[in-house]
Amino acid sequence: MGVEMEEGVKDSAPSTPKSRLTNQSKALLSMRLLQILLLFFVLTLGISVVSIHMIKFLKIQHFAPVVPTTLISMNDHSTLTLESFIRPPSNAWHTMNDSELLWRASMEPQRNGYPFKRVPKLAFMFLTKGPLPFAPLWEKFFKEHDGLYSIYVHALPNYKSDFSKSSVFYRRYIPSQAVTWGEMSMGEAERRLLANALLDISNEWFVLLSESCIPLRGFSFIYSYVSGSRYSFMGCADEEGPDGRGRYKPELEPEVTLSQWRKGSQWFEINRKLAVEIVQDTIYHPKFKEFCTPPCYVDEHYFPTMLSIKHRILLANRTLTWTDWSRGGAHPATFGKPDVTESFLKKLPGAKSCLYNDKQSEVCYLFARKFAPSALEPLLQLAPKILGF
């Protein structure tokens, strides 16, 4: 197009009037000017066409960083690479809404094996109000284990975190929504964490934690305990009484019958297969959302029930997170500075007997809650000796 226009200008040049010499040179001069102007016009047109394409490309990059088919390597804009598909974005933030996110996260490879070296990672998902009082403890815990874990934090929607670039929590906050304790918004927040974590194809196990949770062992111990387990650590008890079967709502039928009703701790660990099962669920979610309202607590029943209907044999029927309910009431006990002693921390992993891969195990709990921020100082002090990091 540019060439044609240029030639058009050249063709018209000889047909200029030739009277007096000055007139001629004047005309020639204005023709030159016209030529230069036209050339300039053609150039700017070309540049703007190119930049419109560039803007389009950059916009796609900016707004959909986790849609791999459009995330093309920067060197070659037209060639799709496997690398661009398997490398997770360094920022957990994105602009997908929940429907887009869940749809995207429900996609899984259907072919056995991986055409690249996949190191399975443990995803730590923090369901919080915003601040992480035990961040210094977790920093120590994660130190020198890069490549084996990923972190996702769900906070109140307007919370702004201020972790520095060197922190493991830097840019690990996901787009979040308000959560009401015991209602479906809580289950949806957990599902949102799972969906975000599923976007990283290397995440294989998914642990839900709160801001008041602490680890009871070092990273390597926890990684091998979870990765070596035949089962996922989700409770699925069929409990009698008001806090078990008593919370069942007949309106959940026919999707969930009373005999299928299950209960488990909110603080679970599941594998990738079960995580996908949760993000793809469109059968149980609407029923629980409508009918499981307090005193039916979604967070203790939705996942345990739906997962045990389809995958009972994959569930360990226990949690990895120790919680003290002995004081009674709707909320568990919280431990502060005076409570955190050597003997207290030592007894927590084996506070209850349990099975690990169908055999009696000394260690049943890998995490514990709830701890008040004042517990940080003694925890940091005791971590090397008692917790192993």
Ligand SMILES: *[C@@H]1O[C@H](CO)[C@@H](O)[C@H](O)[C@H]1NC(C)=O
């Ligand atoms: C997400 O965005 C799409 C496209 O704009 C819209 O159709 C869908 O309803 C939105 N979903 C939610 C949950 O807002």
Ligand SMILES: *[C@@H]1O[C@H](CO)[C@@H](O)[C@H](O)[C@H]1NC(C)=O
């Ligand atoms: C699950 O664990 C509870 C105790 O927490 C136990 O009563 C129940 O029998 C177990 N259920 C199954 C199906 O193993």
